[in-house]
Amino acid sequence: MEIDENTSSKFRIEILNDEALKIIDSNTTVKVLASGFTWTEGPLWVENGDFLLFSDIPKNKVYKLFDNDTITYLHPSGSFDEDFKGSEPGSNGLLLNDQGELVLLQHGERKVVKMDAPLNNPKPEYTTIVDNYQGKKLNSPNDAVYDTYGNLYFTDPPYGLPNLLKDSGKELDFQGVYCLLTSGDLILLDKDIEFPNGIGISKDGKSLYVSQSNPLKAVWYKYAIITPGKVQNKQLFYDVTSFIDKEGYLGLPDGLKINKKDVVFASGPGGIWIFNPEGILLAQIFTGERTSNCAFGLDEKKLFITADDYVLSVDLK
Numbered sequence: 001m002e003i004d005e006n007t008s009s010k011f012r013i014e015i016l017n018d019e020a021l022k023i024i025d026s027n028t029t030v031k032v033l034a035s036g037f038t039w040t041e042g043p044l045w046v047e048n049g050d051f052l053l054f055s056d057i058p059k060n061k062v063y064k065l066f067d068n069d070t071i072t073y074l075h076p077s078g079s080f081d082e083d084f085k086g087s088e089p090g091s092n093g094l095l096l097n098d099q100g101e102l103v104l105l106q107h108g109e110r111k112v113v114k115m116d117a118p119l120n121n122p123k124p125e126y127t128t129i130v131d132n133y134q135g136k137k138l139n140s141p142n143d144a145v146y147d148t149y150g151n152l153y154f155t156d157p158p159y160g161l162p163n164l165l166k167d168s169g170k171e172l173d174f175q176g177v178y179c180l181l182t183s184g185d186l187i188l189l190d191k192d193i194e195f196p197n198g199i200g201i202s203k204d205g206k207s208l209y210v211s212q213s214n215p216l217k218a219v220w221y222k223y224a225i226i227t228p229g230k231v232q233n234k235q236l237f238y239d240v241t242s243f244i245d246k247e248g249y250l251g252l253p254d255g256l257k258i259n260k261k262d263v264v265f266a267s268g269p270g271g272i273w274i275f276n277p278e279g280i281l282l283a284q285i286f287t288g289e290r291t292s293n294c295a296f297g298l299d300e301k302k303l304f305i306t307a308d309d310y311v312l313s314v315d316l317k
Helices: 018-022
Strands: 012-015 030-034 040-046 051-056 061-066 069-074 091-096 102-106 111-115 126-130 144-146 152-156 176-180 186-190 196-201 207-212 219-227 230-239 256-258 264-268 271-275 281-286 291-297 302-307 310-315
Touching: 012 018, 018 281, 030 061, 040 091, 040 302, 040 310, 051 091, 051 302, 091 144, 102 126, 126 176, 144 196, 152 196, 176 196, 186 230, 196 256, 196 264, 207 256, 207 264, 230 271, 256 291, 264 291, 264 302, 271 291, 271 302
Parallel strands: 040 291
Antiparallel strands: 012 281, 030 310, 040 051, 051 061, 061 069, 091 102, 102 111, 111 126, 144 152, 152 176, 176 186, 196 207, 207 219, 219 230, 256 264, 264 271, 271 281, 291 302, 302 310
């Protein structure tokens, strides 16, 4: 894909700590893989098929990127209501369960679901995994991560509701961070984050990270996981509130991923923020766009980034 000079000049990588050089080369460039979408989210690299899936939430679609070609993979992906009134009907986060099945967090349907069809023959047919807390509908499940035992941690902000926090269809009076245990029990971990969004677990399973997409308090939190479904010692991991509305720093804390070395790659103002487990900022990948999420591929040698209407990639070490 040909990139004009104005587009390519937005992209840059800034190394802020020599520790970053273990994972990314200072001369690495940001590449555009695809563009022209509405709002890209939920990137997922499917190792067995050698392709990337990602959501376009307003379009209510999941796309497949394979061999430099993008095709519609699922439609509808998040809402079956043709008269949906909100701006974000589609799926957001995408992930695979331990059976290799596609799991989607659906804004419009307000559910976490799994696709009933195999990955190589997708169909918009879904089985509900969870859609309520104590009998009340979820808001709009956003992002999720499995632990090594198969328990599902996810966030439930209001972004899929047509009128967000003031929506008349909102049944819960909070926005939760949850853990769905393999037993089927849904555990509320935190209800005090107004806009919970990205979520990740350290590789030893002892730390949970959650982003808050609140312009008044744009931060990431870190919790200690005591046992599956039980967290404590909530701490501020990093605060970027001072960057909100600053030139060159579009966006808020959003999706995040954690690599095998427990390095945190978090989308936030300006692009991707890269931290070590102690919350020291190692590097930044500037996209010049509101950046929603990222995902690893090719044995963590590549980072895929969804940023506004783009899908980008960066080579890692």
